[in-house]
């Protein structure tokens with residue numbers, strides 16, 4: 200089926216949102232390096248790669264449908280956290296925002312009867328459940344170890360072991 204201009208524009212907006220997520224997590228990686236939390240910095244760098252892959256899934260979808268990906272300007276990430284806990288509060292909030300966007304895009308795909316986009320979005324709907332779950336788990340761990348240096352050190356090592364393309368339980 201032909202790709203409707205309205206659907207293409209919404210997918211292009213989501214490509215921007217996924218690249219902005221990547222940009223945010225790369226900025227967070229730099230901030231964690233400055234805080235000497237190298238495991239957290241590594242985790243954020245893997246997250247940056249993952250978000251780039253998300254953007255490319257939408258990018259490839261447009262190409263395969265005979266559409267035109269448009270790379271839009273990215274907002275400067277606002278990263279000012281002082282603690283890992285603050286960072287993961289921001290991550291959770293950001294992922295909830297992305298979940299909302301994915302659900303709105305799904306609504307549009309339904310309204311416009313774009314079945315291929317609905318199928319693609321099933322993957323993203325599941326992925327967002329996982330994204331929020333992981334952010335919540337790390338935040339829970341951070342709340343447990345708050346004020347405890349060795350606990351934070353252990354968590355930093357654990358997150359530092361994350362491999363690209365791999366989800367993790369904390």
Ligand code: FEO
Nearest residue numbers: 217250253297330
């Ligand atoms: Fe692409 Fe973290 O959502």
